[in-house]
Every structure is written in structure tokens, then in C-alpha cells.
Amino acid sequence: MDKDLIVKGNLILTDDILYNSYLTIKEGKVSAISSIKPTSEELKASKFIDATDKIIFPGVIDAHVHCYSSIEEGFGNATRSAAAGGVTTIIEMPYDADKLICTSELFEAKKNLIENETYVDVAMLATIAPKNGLDQVPLLAEAGACGFKVSLFNTHPVRFPKIEEGELFNAFHKIRDTGRPVGVHAETDSIVTKFIEKNIANGNDPLSHCKSRPKVAESTAVLTVLELAHYSRVKLHLYHCTFPRVFELIEYYKENNLDVTAETCTHYLTLSEEDMKVLKAKGKINPPLRTEKDKEGLWNQLSQGKIDMVTSDHAPWLLEQKQNENIFDNSSGAPGVEVLFHLLYSEGVHKNRITIQQLAKLLSENPAKRFGLGHRKGKIQVGYDADFIIIDPNITWEIDESKMHTSSEWSPYNSKEVNGKILNTFVRGQEVYNGEIAVNKGVGEFVHAKFD
Incomplete structure (x- = not known):
């Protein structure tokens, strides 16, 4: 007893x-x-x-955390921050400051850090290397990866590269056979590149960052991977979606039996491009903050159950990496794992935009189901x-x-x-x-x- x-x-x-x-x-x-x-x-x-x-x-599962993009953060600081924010499991991204977690050897080495460094539980994503990295996919799945993450935007050629569409289609087939989902950073690289060229001369205006990554860059990339998933039948997840039209496109594919989930983030629900004037580089996030109208539209979709989960996209750059006068010379991302629950509860449940049970699905049950943790995480239930x-x-x-x-x-x-x-x-x-x-x-x- x-x-x-x-x-x-x-x-x-x-x-x-x-x-x-x-x-x-x-x-x-x-x-x-x-x-x-x-x-x-x-x-x-x-x-x-x-x-x-x-x-x-139920303990929160933050399905989008970068512990090693900024090497100073690590598992220790990120999971300590998670514990203070009610996040009992983080899902770690596979993009470290100096390498891609794209082989079973690198995956195991990183996994071994967990038992000495962490304050909460950790699941890990893997990725693929550009060209000739697909042989590692089944090995990474066997090692316990909860999914794979790839990008259509070339954030950095070494640590966060674009995977070309043809290679991505092949990867989708290989990943499908593991039963794992594949998540995508969906921004069309060529569109963003052109718009950065158009706006870079105005880099002293923080809004130039938002203008350099227009909505069409996001929606065209989303449509590309939705079609690739349609023809490959892989389980698809879309990261950090920023405006309502993206979720409307996703809803169409869901209605046509595609196994797809999508997330938005706390910053798209609580901040807008108007805040860039005050936040400056602290508000520089990829994809960027959108309009007040977009923000309210996302809350409406949350209340209607059209968004599967909300994450922090925790990217805790040091302050020195956010202090350049030219917006384009700063790192992209913001810390968020510690305030994920508090912001969603306060802005959502307290203000009667969503119910507390909807919040439990968004922050706990749905991410657990999607990323293979639902056998032991995501709800208060016997066993x-x-x-x-x-x-x-x-x-x-x-x-x-x-x-x-x-x-x-x-x-x-x-x-x-x-x-x-x-x-x-x-x-x-x-x-x-x-x-x-x-x-x-x-x-x-x-x-x-x-x-x-």
C-alpha cells in the first residue's frame, strides 16, 4: 500500500x-x-x-527547443529553464552550433549528455545531411529519434542547411518507412534571398527583417512539402507557422487524408511586427512576426481546434548577439521555454480564448502523440x-x-x-x-x- x-x-x-x-x-x-x-x-x-x-x-511537452544552437545554453540551462516553466519534456532540435545530428554516432553521443546534464526529460529529433545521408535514417530511428527535421531554407550551410526538393522527396520515402514524422522549416529559400537583397540597405529599420521574409515565402514552402508528403505518404509536421492562411492550406490536406500536423509559437500569438520598433533585434525570429490581424486570426484558429500544438522555438542567443544596429547582423530567435505555459494560460485560458482542456491538448497530449511519446507522456492517466x-x-x-x-x-x-x-x-x-x-x-x- x-x-x-x-x-x-x-x-x-x-x-x-x-x-x-x-x-x-x-x-x-x-x-x-x-x-x-x-x-x-x-x-x-x-x-x-x-x-x-x-x-x-499535465506536464508540458515543448516540441521545439534548441539547446545547442547557442553553445552556452546546453541541456543544463535549457532544461533548468524548462523545469521553472512547467515543461517536463523537451524535444531537442538536431542543429547544434557546429554540426548536424545526422548520424547514429552523433545522436548517441548527444543522447549520452542527458543523464548528467538535465533537469527534465528529453526526446531528440535527428536530421539528414545534404546529399548521401539517407542510409542513416533507419539507424537514427532505431536509436530512438522521435522524428526528423529538415529545412527548405539555407539558414547556414553547415549547421542548418537547405535540403533540395528532389533529395527531400527521396528522404520523405525513407523516413516514411520508419513510421516517424518529418518536420519542416518551411520558407522558400530563393524568395527570402531576393527579399533580403531588396531590404538589406534599410537594415537600421527593424521592420526590414519582417519585410525580407514575406508570407509568400512561407506559404509556397508549405505547399511544396504538403505535396511531397501527399505523394510519399510520410507523416508530416510543419514548424512555427505564422499566419492563418497556412493553417487553411493544411486543413485542406487534412481533409484529403494527409497525416499532417502543424504548430504555431508563443511569439506569433503574443507579439506582432509592430513590436519590432521596441524589441528591435530581440524580436528577430525566423519566420518573422506578422501583423496584429494575423495574431488574432491564429487565436481564432486555436479556439476552433485548427492548430495542433504551440511551442516556444526556444533559441536563447546571448545578448551580445542581439545588439547590432543593423537588424540583419543579429542572430534569429528568442528564449521561450520558461514562459510557454504561462503566456498561453494567461493570454488563452484566463482571457477565455481557449479552455484549459484545449490548452492541455495543445501543450501536452498532441505533441506526445505526434512524436512517439504518447505511450508514457502527455496526460494525467494511470500507468x-x-x-x-x-x-x-x-x-x-x-x-x-x-x-x-x-x-x-x-x-x-x-x-x-x-x-x-x-x-x-x-x-x-x-x-x-x-x-x-x-x-x-x-x-x-x-x-x-x-x-x-
Whole structure:
């Protein structure tokens, strides 16, 4: 009858909310969910947390995290930041500062860092090298990769290259046979290149970055990979989609039985190109911030269930890489894993744009299903990992970049007021955050993806 932990609170389940009910955890797994108070003997045999009227929310899965694009960040800083933000599993991108994670040897070497460096659990994507990299695909899948990521834009020829369309089509067939999804950074390289040429002379105007990556660059790339997926029948995922028309195109393919999911990011839901005047290079993200109208359109699509998940696209560049006067001389991306839940809860649930159960699907259940983690992650359910967070919905506070846990030491959301605050984060039943980091690094585990 020994129980490791019993928590009382409002449990957010897949199809229900159990108010002031009891969550029992044993050996890192959920062992019972009940609205009936445990006996005095059961309570004595356990640690008991009384979170009456607090929200018990499934651990967040951030499906878009870059731990090593900025080498100073690493697994340690990124997962510490995740723990403070209620993210109990991150999905790590395969683009490191100096290399592509495109072979089973590189994948295993990176995976081995997890057991010594992390504060939360980690799943990992792999990628393919331009030309002659397809023989590694089945080996990477066997090593536990939760999917593959590729790009139609040449961010960097070594660390983040474009995969040409013909090679991509071949890769889609090879990846299809593993049962893993392939995710795409969808911007048409030739269009962006031309528009950068047109706008680079005006680089002292931060809006030049937004003008250099027009919507048509995104939508044409999205259509290209949708068609490649249609003919190859691979499972497709589209990263960081920024405006409603993209999701309308995706909806058409879903209606025609393509297995495709898509995400947007916190910054496209909370910021717009108008913020570039104040944020400057801190708002430089690829694809760029769009209009206020686009932002509101994304919220409407979220409420209608037309967006599968929301991610942070955590890219924590040091401040020195965001201080050049010319917008084009700065790195692209922003830290975000620590504020993913807080922003979506405050702007979404608190403002009645989406329900808390919709939020649970967007941040937990859907990413777990898509990336092969749904056998143990993504919901509060008996037999699943006891990953959950405790939230006080009545606390109003301001984001303070000086108190965040990432190496970047800045945030585009600094001083923003938010409603609802995470009090505790648990990973497999172990408290990793309680207002401060509550464990030493090394408690995180690699999550081996599993597909039917």
C-alpha cells in the first residue's frame, strides 16, 4: 500500500476536470486518480500535498527547443529553464552550433549528455545531411529519434542547411518507412534571398527583417512539402507557422487524408511586427512576426481546434548577439521555454480564448502523440509518467528576465504581466521546481520514441 505521493487539487484530464480530487503516484507513475479521499493509513504512508483549488495540469511537452544552437545554453540551462516553466519534456532540435545530428554516432553521443546534464526529460529529433545521408535514417530511428527535421531554407550551410526538393522527396520515402514524422522549416529559400537583397540597405529599420521574409515565402514552402508528403505518404509536421492562411492550406490536406500536423509559437500569438520598433533585434525570429490581424486570426484558429500544438522555438542567443544596429547582423530567435505555459494560460485560458482542456491538448497530449511519446507522456492517466505541474490561477505577476534560468539573460516578454503562476513542477513524481530549482542536474532521462 506504500504510496510515494498523493496530491489533492483540480485535475485536468483528457476528457474531464476532477475538482478537488486525488492524484496518487508510486514509483514515478500515476497509480490512482480518485475523487474519494484516501484513508488515513494511505495518507500516513505517503507524502501529501494539499493543493485544494489549485490546478493540477499535465506536464508540458515543448516540441521545439534548441539547446545547442547557442553553445552556452546546453541541456543544463535549457532544461533548468524548462523545469521553472512547467515543461517536463523537451524535444531537442538536431542543429547544434557546429554540426548536424545526422548520424547514429552523433545522436548517441548527444543522447549520452542527458543523464548528467538535465533537469527534465528529453526526446531528440535527428536530421539528414545534404546529399548521401539517407542510409542513416533507419539507424537514427532505431536509436530512438522521435522524428526528423529538415529545412527548405539555407539558414547556414553547415549547421542548418537547405535540403533540395528532389533529395527531400527521396528522404520523405525513407523516413516514411520508419513510421516517424518529418518536420519542416518551411520558407522558400530563393524568395527570402531576393527579399533580403531588396531590404538589406534599410537594415537600421527593424521592420526590414519582417519585410525580407514575406508570407509568400512561407506559404509556397508549405505547399511544396504538403505535396511531397501527399505523394510519399510520410507523416508530416510543419514548424512555427505564422499566419492563418497556412493553417487553411493544411486543413485542406487534412481533409484529403494527409497525416499532417502543424504548430504555431508563443511569439506569433503574443507579439506582432509592430513590436519590432521596441524589441528591435530581440524580436528577430525566423519566420518573422506578422501583423496584429494575423495574431488574432491564429487565436481564432486555436479556439476552433485548427492548430495542433504551440511551442516556444526556444533559441536563447546571448545578448551580445542581439545588439547590432543593423537588424540583419543579429542572430534569429528568442528564449521561450520558461514562459510557454504561462503566456498561453494567461493570454488563452484566463482571457477565455481557449479552455484549459484545449490548452492541455495543445501543450501536452498532441505533441506526445505526434512524436512517439504518447505511450508514457502527455496526460494525467494511470500507468503514465507522473509528470504534472501545480498552478495557482489567482496569482498575477510580471515576467522578470533577470530571474529566468536560461543563459541568454533576456526575454522579449520582460515586464509583461501574466495571470496564473506555476508553484511546482514534477517529473516522474519527483519535484524539480518549487519556486526554485529543487534538484541537482542529471535527473532527466532520454525518452525513446515509440510508434505503432
